[in-house]
Amino acid sequence: MRNTNVISVIIILLICTTNSWANTITVCATCVVQTISEGIAKAQVGDTVIVHKGIYKEANIKINKGITLLGKDLPVIDGEKKGEIITIGANNVTLDGFKIINVGVSYTTDYASVRVVNSENFIIQNLELEKLFFGIYLQKSNNGKVLNNKVRGEAVTEFNSGNAIHLWYCKNVEVRGNDVQKVRDGIYLEFSHNIKIIDNLSKNNVRYGLHFMFSNNNYVINNIFETNGAGIALMFSKFMEVENNIIQKNWGTAAYGILLKEVNDANLVNNVFLENTVGITVEGSNRLLYSHNDFTSNGYALKVKGACYDNKIVENNFLYNSFDISYNGRINDNRFNNNFWSNYTGYDLDKNGIGDVPYRPVKLFSYIVNRTPETIILLRSLFIDIIDFSEKVSPVFTPDDLMDKNPKMKIISHDRN
Amino acid sequence: MLKILKYSFYDLMRSRWSYVYFLFYLLLGVVLLFLNNDLSKAVITLMNVIIILVPLIGTIFGVMYYYNSREFTELLLAQPVKRSSIFLGQYLGVATSLSMSLVIGLGFPFVFYGIFNSSAIWDFSLLLITGAFLTFIFTALAFVIALSNENKIKGFGYAILLWLFMAVIYDGLFLMSLLYFEDYPLDKFSLGATMLNPVDLSRVLILLKLDISALLGYTGAVFQKFFGTNFGLILSFVMLVCWVIIPTFFIWRIAKKKDF
Numbered sequence: 001m002r003n004t005n006v007i008s009v010i011i012i013l014l015i016c017t018t019n020s021w022a023n024t025i026t027v028c029a030t031c032v033v034q035t036i037s038e039g040i041a042k043a044q045v046g047d048t049v050i051v052h053k054g055i056y057k058e059a060n061i062k063i064n065k066g067i068t069l070l071g072k073d074l075p076v077i078d079g080e081k082k083g084e085i086i087t088i089g090a091n092n093v094t095l096d097g098f099k100i101i102n103v104g105v106s107y108t109t110d111y112a113s114v115r116v117v118n119s120e121n122f123i124i125q126n127l128e129l130e131k132l133f134f135g136i137y138l139q140k141s142n143n144g145k146v147l148n149n150k151v152r153g154e155a156v157t158e159f160n161s162g163n164a165i166h167l168w169y170c171k172n173v174e175v176r177g178n179d180v181q182k183v184r185d186g187i188y189l190e191f192s193h194n195i196k197i198i199d200n201l202s203k204n205n206v207r208y209g210l211h212f213m214f215s216n217n218n219y220v221i222n223n224i225f226e227t228n229g230a231g232i233a234l235m236f237s238k239f240m241e242v243e244n245n246i247i248q249k250n251w252g253t254a255a256y257g258i259l260l261k262e263v264n265d266a267n268l269v270n271n272v273f274l275e276n277t278v279g280i281t282v283e284g285s286n287r288l289l290y291s292h293n294d295f296t297s298n299g300y301a302l303k304v305k306g307a308c309y310d311n312k313i314v315e316n317n318f319l320y321n322s323f324d325i326s327y328n329g330r331i332n333d334n335r336f337n338n339n340f341w342s343n344y345t346g347y348d349l350d351k352n353g354i355g356d357v358p359y360r361p362v363k364l365f366s367y368i369v370n371r372t373p374e375t376i377i378l379l380r381s382l383f384i385d386i387i388d389f390s391e392k393v394s395p396v397f398t399p400d401d402l403m404d405k406n407p408k409m410k411i412i413s414h415d416r417n
Numbered sequence: 418m419l420k421i422l423k424y425s426f427y428d429l430m431r432s433r434w435s436y437v438y439f440l441f442y443l444l445l446g447v448v449l450l451f452l453n454n455d456l457s458k459a460v461i462t463l464m465n466v467i468i469i470l471v472p473l474i475g476t477i478f479g480v481m482y483y484y485n486s487r488e489f490t491e492l493l494l495a496q497p498v499k500r501s502s503i504f505l506g507q508y509l510g511v512a513t514s515l516s517m518s519l520v521i522g523l524g525f526p527f528v529f530y531g532i533f534n535s536s537a538i539w540d541f542s543l544l545l546i547t548g549a550f551l552t553f554i555f556t557a558l559a560f561v562i563a564l565s566n567e568n569k570i571k572g573f574g575y576a577i578l579l580w581l582f583m584a585v586i587y588d589g590l591f592l593m594s595l596l597y598f599e600d601y602p603l604d605k606f607s608l609g610a611t612m613l614n615p616v617d618l619s620r621v622l623i624l625l626k627l628d629i630s631a632l633l634g635y636t637g638a639v640f641q642k643f644f645g646t647n648f649g650l651i652l653s654f655v656m657l658v659c660w661v662i663i664p665t666f667f668i669w670r671i672a673k674k675k676d677f
Contacts, residue, residue, distance in 0.1 A: 253638055368596065374603040375595050377611060377621060377640065382469055383588035 028052035036061055036069070036077065043067045051075045051098070059085055059104075066092035074099050074128065084111045091120040099128040110162060112137035116144065125149065134162035135183065142171040146178065153183035155206045163188040163211075164202075167195060175200065182206075186228065189215040198222055208233040208259075209247075212240070220245060230256040231276070240266040248274040257298070260285045268293060270414055278303050279321070282311075291315050292414045300326050300366070309333040317412050318342060318361070322379075325361040325402075328370035332399040336361065340408040348409045359407040362398040364391035421493070421503055425510025429482075435514050438474065442522025450530050456537040460544060463523065464623045467548045468616055472555040473580050475515060479559025480576045482511050484569050494677055504560070504672040505665065512556040516549040523548075540626045547619040550657045554615050555580070557664035564671045583616045591617070604639045611640075615660045618653055 025047060027039040036056055039049040045065045053073040059082035063069065076099045079085040083104040086095065093116075100113045112134035116122050122144035129135045129151045136146055146165060155161030164180035167173060170192040179201045180186040186202030189195060190213045200223045202209035209225035210232045212218065220242045225231035231247035233256075234240060240263065247257040257276035258268070263285040270292045273279040279298040280290075283305040293316045295301035301321040302313070311334040318324045319342045338354070346357035365384050369376050378384050391398060429435050445466065449459040483490075486507065493503050523545065532538050559576050566572040591610050595603055611617045625644050643649040 368592070372595055372599040372603075374599075374607050375592055377607050378588055378592055379624065380465060381588045381617070381620065383585045383592065386585065 023047040025049045026052065027056075029054050040065075040067065040069070045092075059083055061086045063088045063090060063093050063095075065090050068094040069096070069098075070094070071097035071099075071126075076101060078102050079104065079113075081105070083109075084115055086114045088114065088116045088119055088122060092122070093119060094123040095125070095127070096123070097126045099130070101129075101131045103131065103133045105133045105160065107160070110134050110137065110166075112162070112166070115139065116141045119144070123147070128152075129164070132162065132164075132183070134166055135164040135180070137166045138168065138170050138173060140169045142173070144170075144172075145174045145176070147174070148177040149179070151178070151180040151183060153181065153205075155183050158184055158207055161206060164205075167192040167215075170195065174198070179203075180205070185209075185211040186225075187211070189213065189218065191215060193217050195219070196221070200224075201226075202231075203227060205229065209250075211235075212237045216240075219243075224248075225250070225257075227251070229254070230259045232257075233259040233261075234263045234266070235259075235261045236263070238264045238266070242266065242268045242271060244270045246272045246274070247276065247279075248272070250276045252277060256281050260288070263288065267291075272296070273298055273301070281305065282308050284308065286310055288312070289314075292412070293317070294414070295319065295321055295324075297321065299323065302326070304328070304334070311335070312337075314338050315408075315412055316340070317414075319411070323363060323366045326366040326370060327362045327399060327402060328367070330397075330399050332402040334402075336402070336404040338406050338408060339404050340410065340412050341404065344407050344409075346407065353409050355407040355409055358403040358405045360392055360395060360398065360403045362402055363388045364397055367398050419506070421498070421506030422509045422513075425486075425507045426514055428486075429510060429514040434478070435518055438478075438515065439518040439522045442519055443525060446523045446526035450526055456527070456530065456532065456535045456541075459527075460537055460540050460623075461627060463544060464620070464627075467519075467544060467551070468620045468623075469584055471519065471548050471551045472584060472616060475512070475552045475555030476559045476576045476580045477573075478515060479508075479511055479556040480563045480572050482507070483560055483563035484572065491677055500672050501669045504564070504668050508557060508560050508665070508668055512553045515556065516552040519548050519552060520545050540623070543626055544623055547622060547657070550661065551615060551619055554657070554660045554664070555583075557661060557668060561664050561667045561671065564668060564675060583614055587614050588617065608640065608643060612653065612656050615657060618656060622653060 023044060025033060025039050025043050027033045027036055027049060033039045033042060036051055036058055040063055043049050048068040048070055051071050053075050055076045055078055057078045057080055059079040063086065074097060077085055079102045081102050081104045085100050085103055095114065103113050104111045113129045113132050113136065114124060115137040117139050119141045120143050122141060124136055125147040127149045132153055135151045136149065151164040153161065153164065161184040163185040164183040165175060165178060165187045167189045168191065172194045174196045175187060176198045177200065181203045183205055184207045186205045186209045187197060188211045192215045195218045197220045203226045205228040207229045209228040210220065212234045214236050216238045218240050222244045224246045227249045231250050250257050255276065256278045257273045258280045260280060260282045261284060265287045267289045273293060273295045275297045277299040279295045279301040281303040284307040286309045288311045290313045295316060296319045298321045300323045301318050303326045306329055313334060314337045317340045324341060324343065341359050341361060344355060344359045346355040346359065348355050365388050449462055453459045490503060527541060532541055558579055562575045562579065563572050566575060595607065611621050621640060622644060625641055644653060
């Protein structure tokens with residue numbers, strides 16, 4: 001008797017609890033609930049709203065309780081350019097599997113396809129965003145995930161387009177596996193810390209592939225940045241890890257692979273820079289480590305603009321760049337060591353794999369071009385080759401101590417996993 | 418004149434030097450393509466060769482031919498032939514055979530490699546056209562020098578000095594003036610200075626056609642804006658044609674007055 005009592009109590013308890021977190025509300029054109037807003041209104045905290053395939057012409061959908069909004073077979077939410085489409089303002093919300101189109105464009109309000117405001121533990125995944133202004137806009141929200149979303153913008157100019165994934169005052173967010181193309185900035189972070197940006201593809205964006213402002217302790221790993229105005233722009237940030245990224249084909253008169261401005265204590269390791277006008281341009285950045293990067297076929301591999309101290313440039317490959325390093329000053333406090341330079345012409349008599357003659361990566365011509373940009377028109381002239389050669393033999397204008405004392409004789413094979 | 422042109426031309430076609438020159442370019446083209454496997458990169462390397470070697474060979478060959486065929490020229494002068502047609506015929510014969518060696522020698526390997534199916538076809542034809550222009554320009558200059566100097570050593574000296582000036586010293590002076598006047602806007606000046614030297618003009622024309630032009634930054638943009646338009650392109654070709662016509666005119670004038 002006692003046993004059955006206990007069992008029945010347990011069963012009742014189980015039923016109650018399952019009831020409280022596993023309610024499912026279905027939304028479709030022929031169901032009782034026909035709009036997403038209605039479905040959300042009927043749901044309790046912890047419920048799942050399943051939206052079936054179809055086109056839902058709704059804007060200003062507000063999710064203000066911790067529910068899961070799940071799209072089956074990619075339903076389309078058409079905002080009809082009326083403004084923002086989904087706004088999340090509660091903790092523990094999951095948004096999964098929608099195609100969201102036609103966000104309103106405004107010059108006074110940043111309308112977004114999905115906006116998350118003051119929320120924790122959100123998951124936003126498998127969305128396809130098209131015809132957008134801002135894509136996924138996270139605002140003062142922490143501990144969330146933005147996974148596997150696909151964004152296709154139609155941005156042409158900077159002033160009337162928005163960013164695909166925008167983080168403002170966020171912490172501990174994981175941005176993984178997203179594919180963002182043709183927007184202003186692919187991923188944008190401002191005052192956001194401890195963000196992990198992993199396995200994303202950011203391509204054909206009007207301004208930057210990835211843009212940091214005042215954001216510290218972030219990780220950028222295994223991403224691809226291709227044909228953007230600049231691959232990554234890191235500004236006014238500290239303690240960053242940039243690893244295993246491929247940054248390529250950012251080519252144009254004002255294009256960079258990575259733009260570093262006032263960045264301190266960052267590590268740039270194992271990245272590939274391929275065919276950028278400027279691989280990395282650095283200004284006012286100290287205590288940076290550049291190692292095991294490949295700089296291949298760039299216009300400039302590394303352009304140092306000044307006020308950069310105590311940086312280490314070790315064990316990188318500099319291959320077939322028009323200019324390896326450009327420097328505009330005669331003071332050097334940065335250490336170059338153990339790099340491989342394809343332009344190195346020295347020898348290795350003791351066969352230890354390290355050249356016996358130091359390599360001077362700054363050509364006189366790049367120094368002249370820094371002083372008077374118009375002189376670039378003499379690029380590839382015989383005269384320039386002659387003065388470069390004489391400067392190499394006995395440096396007069398370029399910093400005396402700017403050299404790689406132990407240049408590698410063979411290309412370095414990096415341990416990339 | 419046509420007869421003399423034809424004679425000079427066939428004479429050169431039979432001579433060993435034309436073949437050497439032709440084979441040199443043929444080999445260069447084959448090796449470049451073999452090593453590079455990339456048409457547009459091969460075009461860049463070729464540019465370096467063309468803007469330095471073509472003027473040098475044009476100058477040396479022009480001077481050499483004039484001095485070598487001097488006796489024959491004197492024989493011709495005894496005949497009832499117009500002076501201008503003798504010298505212009507010789508000049509055109511040399512210049513044509515040299516540019517033919519260049520165009521065919523480089524053209525062959527690239528055609529077999531499939532330049533017609535490549536996007537580099539326009540860059541490549543521009544390269545060949547400027548190469549041919551440079552041959553005509555520097556051969557004409559060489560003839561002017563040879564005609565005004567009886568002394569062979571002096572003639573050769575001036576010819577090499579001319580090449581050195583155009584290929585190297587001019588750029589040095591150009592660079593110095595750019596650095597000296599760096600506080601002033603220099604776009605117009607650098608455009609002008611580039612237009613005045615055929616070697617620089619060819620170099621910039623080819624560079625701007627290639628991908629590398631993005632590297633030229635702001636200055637490059639100014640140049641691109643100028644040379645990218647039809648007006649700029651036509652003007653630069655007019656400039657190259659002027660560089661051919663003016664020395665040719667001098668050949669004609671000196672030949673008319675010269676005492677043999």
